[in-house]
Amino acid sequence: MRAKRKLLPRSLYKMATRAWHKLLRWKMSSLKPELCHVVEEDRLNWYGQFVCGIGAFGVKFPKSSTRDLTEAEAEHLSTKSFRLADLRWSYTKDELLNKGSPASSAVLRHGGPRHA
Secondary structure, eight states, X not given: OOOOOEEEEEEEEEXXXXXXXXXXXXXXXXXXXXXXXXXXXOSSEEEEEESSSSOOSSEEEEGGGEEOOOHHHHHHHTTOOEEETTEEEEOOHHHHTTOSSOGGGOEETTTEEOOO
């Protein structure tokens, strides 16, 4: 029996080493934990996408290989900006630690705050 997925009340940031994309039938795993953005969960998995990479949505991250960011990781990543085509954005330390504003409030460097 398949576990029922539910939408999270707010999106979260996690660090993941194992991932699976059903449609692409592709394992997306890494020895080094990578930043991911999750929006759904079931009993065993988170669902979302990696912040960097090919941009695949609906990626399954097993909870057993996914964790919260450490203070040091959040501090380091909050000094970085991410880019997709002409858009660049960054995250605050509190957003990365899932403490501050919802994760969807990343600030775009060109265009001001992102609107949900």
